[in-house]
Amino acid sequence: MRSIRQGKINVNLISFASILVMVTYVLLFISSASGQVVKPDDKEKDKYKKGELIVKFKPGVPEEAKDKIHLKYESKKLKKFPSINIEYVKLKESLTVEEAIALYLTNPEVEYAEPNFLFSILILPNDPYFNNLWGLDNSGQTGGTPGVDIDILRAWDITTGNSNVVVAIVDTGTDDTHPDLSDNIWTNLAELNGVPGVDDDGNGYVDDIRGLDTYGNDTDPMDDHGHGTHVAGTVGAIGNNGMGVTGVNWHIKLIPCKFLNQDGYGYTDGALECLEYVRALKEGGVNIVATNNSWGGDSYSQALYDAIDAQRRSGILFIAAAGNDNSDNDAWDFYPASYNLPNILSVAAVDANDSKAWFSNYGRKTVHVGAPGVDIVSLRANGTDMYGDGQHFIPQGNPDAEYYVASGTSMAAPHVTGLVGLIKSQNPERTWIDVKNLILSGSENTNFYGSTLAGRINAHRSLTCNQSxxxxxxxxxxxxxxxxxxxxxxxxxxxxxxxxxxxxxxxxxxxxxxxxxxxxxxxxxxxxxxxxxxxxxxxxxxxxxxxxxxxxxVPTPSILTASLPSGLVNHSYSQVIGVSSGVPPYVWSVHSGSLPEGLNLNVATGQISGVPSRTGVWSFMVKVVDSKNSFDMRAFSIHIREIDLIVTSVSGPSSGIIGQSIAVTTKVKNQGNSDSGAFYVSIYLSTDSIIDATDRALLTFYAETPAGTEQSFPKNVGLPLVLVPGFYYLGAIADTGNRVGETNENNNSGVGNQIYVASDIDLVTTSVSGPSSGSPGQQVSITIGIKNQGSIGAGESYVTAYLSVDPTITMGDTELGSVYVNNLGGGVQQTVTLNTTIPTSLNGSYYIGAITDSRSSVAESNENNNSLVGNQISLASAMPDIILLSVSGPSSASLGKSIPVTVVVRNQGTTSSGGFYVSVYLSSDATITTNDSKIGTTYLNGLATNAEQRVTVNGQVPSKFSLGKYYVGAIADTGNQVAESNESNNARVGNQISIKKR
CATH class of the missing domain: 2.60.40 (Immunoglobulin-like)
Incomplete structure (x- = not known):
């Protein structure tokens, strides 16, 4: 287990170690119906807001210097947070966030710059639904363990809260019209009794009577999502008013500050503004003791750290949800809960049986306490449905319901925030330090203790703390x-x-x-x-x-094993629980719960072993203690099952055609008393009546079979084209690959009836043709006609061309190449072309031939009619053949002047050439010969087969030359340095040119 990180850490965001990111924050609530983490918007969100930046200047930088820097990069200042020296700017469109960070950091006046990160929500008085609030008073009413609650009834004997105590709900806003909440919403009397449209209290916001909405840039923080109202209800729904639920505090004042939108997402700038708004109210005399923050993300923002630290200096606790990723925050940071600041209380979620909620983050060093966070009933904002499924209203199914059930560390955090209010109400002189430490000292070291620093909160113990x-x-x-x-x-x-x-x-x-x-x-x-x-x-x-x-x-021991596998009744079981760190030797024990009957835990090695004697699910907590009495605990469960899968029958037709489908019905029975879970069933063809995995598999499908039941699986099964015609047995194997542990692993196979498999495919070669002559190494095209004389498609096959010294074509002849043929239909004829190269080792006369289905991919009714011979081809030795593809020069030239002539040379022969000369000429006619006037020559080092080269020859017009019109031309291989297969195609004429005196 590692130590807590310090507040200012090096994080490689973008490409600068000092760059910090503006995070998007997410609400931390969970879908209790689906068992999956639910976010209000399933669309992929950007990590930060494009086109915006948060910049912190160093102390003492003048305002004009800040403005000058913004002006230099054409940034527009949107907001200022003077107490933490931060400014929030909009970038010009052509500048990315990454580029802007790099530019701002070049200025010595800038302390840091970071993106605008995205964050999101994470998810008994006479009040009639009080009995639903197991987190306040657990009598086992929801199936949980009695007494697993925050002991609120005895706490209320001491205090039920005080309206002079104020907490802020930084969230999606609140429904301040809710009848079970309205009277506990804070009212800004200076604005209420002031002049409309005027900032009467001078805090920078006009008419902020009931809080602030930084997302909508107004002073109406109405909740259009539902999360903030649910959170607020847990902290301070009105108590003992004969309706709905009650909060931890009957009497308290709640300041809503909305920075998260109707989808549960918001950005750092909105969170900063909320925190600064709250801090300014505190400095202005409002008795704010804490903010509730049921949101978070995985990106580190230095600006957010600074804002929370500013809250500390103003005496405000910051209650943060630990996150819903079932992750260890000691190892993986989750912000803002993971900031190393003393005014933060990070909160995990506990279920009604005092276990860590399956979704909740945890951390022995970095998560302070746990609180109820599963199936929490609280207030519903008008017209909202957090989960969007209509299944969480209270009363259930009532779309007009005013109450709602939700799960998440979002729901756990406000229990702690509510306890802050009670402790402050009991003694108004207490500081944030006193309140935090009373919460930690009052917490119970329950089974949940190993997942947090202090355990599950207990309101009564915190209010009556004595030597704890x-x-x-x-x-x-x-x-x-x-x-x-x-x-x-x-x-x-x-x-x-x-x-x-x-x-x-x-x-x-x-x-x-x-x-x-x-x-x-x-x-x-x-x-x-x-x-x-x-x-x-x-x-x-x-x-x-x-x-x-x-x-x-330290280091304390850390249990590494995350979960234990299931076992089979009356079968040997052995699993070692891993541990690291700490100071050996270790001592292992079952801290709570019990192991399956027949299993034991080795106190020295952490091995659970034995032969389980009864089926069922056993849950227990394992504790390991090292030689220094440091320890770790982890909850496990083992499912002992009895499963025995057998194939009771396999039935299909008595005959089938290769390439066609047959109907096969397989019946599988689970003879055990535990559901099988997922497994696979495979259908086979076997040449004998013993079915095993070496037989021909036809189909594998997914199945599940409840305990003690037989299920029938009718399937259409294809007979593969590679089958050899003949008699086979149909068979099947249940649990192919042994995915399911069974009490008997030797009875999974079953055999069915015999089936005769026939083929109705007959592939023949109908024609083969190619060139009558060629050279070794030359590219040639061969055309092959093929036909399927059967009645069904042939599937995948190949046709291969050969060169043979005789007219009998076999696979032992020289192979030229193959062409893929896809599912040639019954009665269909097709022509294919093979472009190939004649091997350089061949010389003389050969027969061109082809073989259809040359790789024996298809089972045919006649396997002896696939080959056919075509025409003969005569092969000569390979030689180069140099030609000119083009010649071009200027349209006019003067006597004695240089002219550029561009020629394109190609070797169209069957082998590479050696070096040769190319000469350019002036000719009185369009026939270029060596008798014409040579005006220039260049040398080429040779050309590979089919290679081309463009060269420019600088020719010289003689100073004494007859004026008039001529043809520009060229001859390749002047002097015949290269022996060619064709010596008569080296010359080429180009354009006409006028020779002038000047």
Whole structure:
């Protein structure tokens, strides 16, 4: 297990280590109906908003300098966040976000620049639906374990909240008209009693009477998605009012700030504006104690980090949902929950049986607490349906319902935010530090403890905390090396107070004192997190953190095995649970639940083994403790099954035609008492009555068979073209490939009736023709006629051409090449052409021939009529043949002047040529000979077969030459340096040219 990351970390986003990204945030709620993570919009979302940038300037940079930088890149400033020195700009259309980041970072005034990242939602008073709220009071009413709740009834004996306490819901907005919420929505009295259209309280927003909508750029944060209203209801639905549900607080004030749209998505700039809006209200005197943030994403934003840290300096807790990816946040960051800031409380989801919800992220160091997050009933915003399926309304099926059931860490976080309100209501003098530490100290170390730092929250224990300590190592090095600077930190609190002194002792004997004075690397004074920088003088293998609140040795053991396979009743079972880190030896135990009957856990090795004696599903929690008493726990389940699949019958027709389909019915029975799950059934043809996997497989299909049932599977099965005609047995094998573990693996096959398989395909070669002469290495075309004399399509086949020394064509002759033929139909004739090259080793006279179905791909009724001989071909030795394809020069020239003549030369022979000369001439007629006037020559180093070359010869018109019109021409291989197959085709005439005096 690794340490918590520091707040400012190096992340390679785009191509700059210092570039931070504007994240899209997602709501963290889950579809309890489908069992899958649900996002409101299934379309792929961009990681950040195109054409926008967030820029932080260094302290002290003048406004005119900032504006000058924006002007330089033609950026338009959209928003300013002065308290954190951040500006949000729109880029010019031609500039990408990546390019803009690179440009801004070239300015020394800029601290960082990052994209605008996308984030999204993650998903008992006399109130009539209070009995549905198992998370507040669990009596087992939903099938869960009684007492697995936040102990709210005893907490309400102490306080039910206070309207002077305010929390902000940063989300999709809230339905402030909901009768079970309206009176608990905060009202900005300065704006309510002020002048309409005027910013009466001077906070920069006109008429923000009931909160803010940064997504819509207005002051009406009405919820058009439903998520924010559901969250708000858990925090503070009105209690004891005779309707609906109640929140953790009966009395509280909620400030909605909407930055997520109707699909549950929003960008960093909107989150920043919400947080700055809330912080400004706090600085203006509004008693805001916390923000609820049931949203997140996987991209690190330094700007968001800075905004949350600004909240810390203003005394505001930041409650964050841990995420819905069933992922370990100690290993994989999820933001904003994973920022290393002391005012953040990260919240996982617990189900009604006190287990981690199947979807919830977790983290022994980075997720602080768990809270109810499965099937949570709360408020429904008017006209919304978060899941879009109409199945989550309360009352169920009522489209006018005012209440809704949802699951997710989104639903867990507001239970914690609600507890913040109760603790602050009990004692208004408490700081954010007091409140956070009381929540941690009051949490219960239940089965969920191994998935979080403190366990599941308990409101009553937090309100009545007395001598309840929480101790945990937080930051420590990933690798234990001497000379490497590192930060050490630990949480050490007793109820609301820090507990010191805290020391760290290395296995090599070094002792380090940790401090909680707010001096870096410590982030906040007296918050119970003790920190220090340390450079180890020598290598070590482990560290022991100690204080009066507890002791922990790191690295702690970490269970690696994620799940355990199912087993078969009365069959041997063995599985070792993996573990890493910690200080061996380990001691294993079953912390809660029970193993399947007949299985045992080896306390020294972590091996579960034995012979299970009864079917069923067993759930249990395994705990491993190392030699330093550090531990890890993980929940497992093992399904012990009894499955026995047999083929009871296989039936089909008594005959069939190759290439056609037959109807085969296979019956499979599961003789066990457990459902089979998915398996495959294969149908075979066998030459004997023993069916096994070496027989000819005809078809494999997917099946499932419930316990104790027989199922019939009628299928149309094709008889492959490669079959040899004759008698076969039909058969089948259930669970092909042994996908399902069975009590008997030797009874899966079954044999059926015999079938005679006949062929009605007959491929013949009807014609073969090619050239009568040629040269070795020459390209030739051969035309072949083929026909299927049968009645059904032949499937895939090949026809091959040959050269033979006699008129009998066989596969032993010289092969020239093959042509693919696709499913030649019955009675169909087809002509194919093979373009091929004559082998260079051949000389003399040969017969051209062809063989149809040369690769024996098709079973035919007659296999002896595939070949045919065609014409003879005479092959001569290969020679080059050089010709001129074109000659061109200028249309006029002067005496004594140079003229360029361009010629294109080709070797159309059957072998490469050696070097040769090309000469250009002026001729009085269109016939070019060596007797004409030569005006220039060039040398070529030779040409390969079928190669062409374009050359320009600079010719010289003689100074004494008769004026008039001439022809420009050329002769290749002047002087006959190259022996050619044709010596009479070397000359070519080009255009006419006028020879003038000047």
């Amino acid at each position: 300590s929480v101790f945990s190592a937080l930051q420590f090095p990933d690798s234990f090396q001497a000379g490497m600077s590192t930060i050490l930190s630990a949480l050490s609190v007793n109820c609301g107070s820090p507990v010191g002194e805290v020391t760290v002792t290395s296995s090599s004997g070094e002792v380090v004192n940790l401090y909680d004075g707010g001096v870096p690397p410590d982030l906040a004074a007296n918050d119970g997190i003790f920190s220090a920088s340390w450079i180890p003088a020598s290598e070590f293998s482990y560290l022991t953190f100690s204080s009066p609140a507890g002791t922990e040795t």
